[in-house]
Amino acid sequence: MSEEVKEPRGLKLDGSSYKVLIVDDSIFVQKQLRQILTSEQFDIIDAASDGTEGVEKYKQHQNEIDVVTLDITMPNMDGITALEHIMKVNPKAKVIMISALGKEELVKQALVAGAKNYIVKPLDREKVLSRIHAVVSR
Numbered sequence: 001m002s003e004e005v006k007e008p009r010g011l012k013l014d015g016s017s018y019k020v021l022i023v024d025d026s027i028f029v030q031k032q033l034r035q036i037l038t039s040e041q042f043d044i045i046d047a048a049s050d051g052t053e054g055v056e057k058y059k060q061h062q063n064e065i066d067v068v069t070l071d072i073t074m075p076n077m078d079g080i081t082a083l084e085h086i087m088k089v090n091p092k093a094k095v096i097m098i099s100a101l102g103k104e105e106l107v108k109q110a111l112v113a114g115a116k117n118y119i120v121k122p123l124d125r126e127k128v129l130s131r132i133h134a135v136v137s138r
Contacts, residue, residue, distance in 0.1 A: 051077025
């Protein structure tokens with residue numbers, strides 16, 4: 001029996017990596033996402049700890065970024081406001097919200113504002129990878 005070799009989900013058809021911007025005020029969540037995504041050959045282009053910094057870093061790297069993971073609850077500027085700013089910069093931006101349990105209303109608001117999907121904490125490796133891959137590959 002031959003083992004089916006799965007292609008890393010972080011690679012585009014041309015073999016280059018999808019580039020990700022992580023925006024989360026939790027260093028633990030940033031590390032977790034970085035670990036999960038780099039294990040599948042996604043390229044973490046940058047990370048930010050609040051919405052204000054996330055929007056700035058999005059503007060700096062917008063031509064390179066394939067997807068943004070954006071925490072909903074953060075200091076200075078929350079994820080929904082940051083999402084609105086990112087969508088003004090690039091209406092086609094691919095943003096995936098990260099939310100704690102019990103924030104369904106905020107997730108709905110984010111989806112209406114242009115988010116492509118969401119992931120609920122605590123992070124599940126398989127859900128993170130499948131949702132991010134589904135968004136970047138369409």
